[in-house]
Amino acid sequence: MPPTATVLVVGAGIYGLTAALELRRRGHAVRLFDPGPLPHPLAASTDISKVIRMEYGADEDYLAAMEVALERWRAWNARRPEPLYHETGVMFVTRQAMAEGAFEGDSYALARRRGHNVERMNAGKLRARYPAWNADRYVDGVFNPAGGYAESGRVVSQIITEAQAAGVTLHERQALAALLETGGRVTGLRTASGETFEGDAVLLAAGSWTPHLLRALGHPAASAFRSTGMPVFHLKPSDPRLFEAERFPVYGADISHTGYYGFPLHPTAGVVKIANHGDGREMPPESKERVVTAEETAQLRTFLADTFPALADAPIVYTRVCLYCDTWDGHFWIAADPERPGLVLSTGGSGHGFKFAPVLGDWGADAVEGRAHAYSHKFRWRPEVRMEKTEEAARFQGEA
Numbered sequence: 001m002p003p004t005a006t007v008l009v010v011g012a013g014i015y016g017l018t019a020a021l022e023l024r025r026r027g028h029a030v031r032l033f034d035p036g037p038l039p040h041p042l043a044a045s046t047d048i049s050k051v052i053r054m055e056y057g058a059d060e061d062y063l064a065a066m067e068v069a070l071e072r073w074r075a076w077n078a079r080r081p082e083p084l085y086h087e088t089g090v091m092f093v094t095r096q097a098m099a100e101g102a103f104e105g106d107s108y109a110l111a112r113r114r115g116h117n118v119e120r121m122n123a124g125k126l127r128a129r130y131p132a133w134n135a136d137r138y139v140d141g142v143f144n145p146a147g148g149y150a151e152s153g154r155v156v157s158q159i160i161t162e163a164q165a166a167g168v169t170l171h172e173r174q175a176l177a178a179l180l181e182t183g184g185r186v187t188g189l190r191t192a193s194g195e196t197f198e199g200d201a202v203l204l205a206a207g208s209w210t211p212h213l214l215r216a217l218g219h220p221a222a223s224a225f226r227s228t229g230m231p232v233f234h235l236k237p238s239d240p241r242l243f244e245a246e247r248f249p250v251y252g253a254d255i256s257h258t259g260y261y262g263f264p265l266h267p268t269a270g271v272v273k274i275a276n277h278g279d280g281r282e283m284p285p286e287s288k289e290r291v292v293t294a295e296e297t298a299q300l301r302t303f304l305a306d307t308f309p310a311l312a313d314a315p316i317v318y319t320r321v322c323l324y325c326d327t328w329d330g331h332f333w334i335a336a337d338p339e340r341p342g343l344v345l346s347t348g349g350s351g352h353g354f355k356f357a358p359v360l361g362d363w364g365a366d367a368v369e370g371r372a373h374a375y376s377h378k379f380r381w382r383p384e385v386r387m388e389k390t391e392e393a394a395r396f397q398g399e400a
């Protein structure tokens, strides 16, 4: 890569956007393409909230990366017009005693070993501090004051403004349709409207569209990714005070055994959002199946009756099926294509990428510039990897 190159970034979700801004800051000319409108309504990054946690079971890489990212979230809050990261603390409680080898137990042990001020929870503390919870069902867990949630869609809008101010050329309503190649090297792209753009590198950051786009481009790595739909619910509580952040922090409810996690009352939307970090349903982004099913709603009602009695009959005022770009091992894929110089992928969020927004840009720009970083091996180009279960410890993978 020339020291100052022209980089074409495809996809203005959090992976593409942060890389575009960082590449521009490193002095490259950057064009950013997205069919839009932006933030794209079907993009995973576009939402009212995303969990910001450092809990990753025994995986020290993600915890270490989050130690840096959390500092930067706080710094972003300090220099931005409005704080979009809310440090409510995060709590992961269990229906059995926490065990070594399980998400909560390992997260607690690792956080303590790295000197974090985490607290062990129990039914008594839950009952006393967080009255919305059915403390008869949850007996152990960890509370971490560091962490909370970010208003992801608004973060995306904010970074779009900063990227344009930094000189990134935004091609909204322009989708990549084909790659231009000369002598086995990717030298640019053609858009769906037939326009062509030349560049020293193309960074594909198309989120859950990735497997479908790669298939359309005839790229063999398409099968390394799956687009998986997850149900999201917004509920209107009859007693909103019970769900305000100081009484209801971001949580995982025995998440690796139920998949359920959620947020306090949203400050502006006035709803309580709950979603499921489970197996989900595989589907393409524009699928007709992209609606929450009666079965998913019934499962939520069963969970609510068991865990949050005050929400058991609360009206569901909005639902959405949001799509993960899943890799087989559940780790991100931020790497250059060894077979096609000039092509780089930054994707594979696997349902847990947004919280790394403050460091994603570095990883994407490093991959474009051919620089290694502490997690290059974890996010490497790895089409050979096939796994039954992902390695992301919080993910619920199995029968309820």
Ligand SMILES: Cc1cc2nc3c(=O)[nH]c(=O)nc-3n(C[C@H](O)[C@H](O)[C@H](O)COP(=O)(O)OP(=O)(O)OC[C@H]3O[C@@H](n4cnc5c(N)ncnc54)[C@H](O)[C@@H]3O)c2cc1C
Residues within 6 Å of the ligand: 010, 011, 012, 013, 014, 015, 016, 033, 034, 035, 036, 040, 042, 043, 044, 045, 046, 049, 050, 051, 052, 174, 175, 176, 177, 205, 206, 207, 208, 209, 213, 230, 231, 232, 275, 321, 322, 323, 324, 325, 346, 347, 348, 349, 350, 351, 352, 353, 354, 355, 356
């Ligand atoms: C239900 C759900 C809950 C989640 N919760 C959390 C959470 O609590 N915490 C967390 O850290 N992470 C969470 N995640 C994961 C996180 O949202 C994603 O990892 C992250 O937002 C992915 O960003 P992205 O840029 O890869 O994709 P996206 O945000 O989906 O953006 C991809 C962009 O690519 C564009 N694109 C597609 N095709 C083309 C083309 N041909 N040409 C140009 N542009 C194109 C699209 O228009 C889109 O704007 C969740 C995800 C989901 C689905």
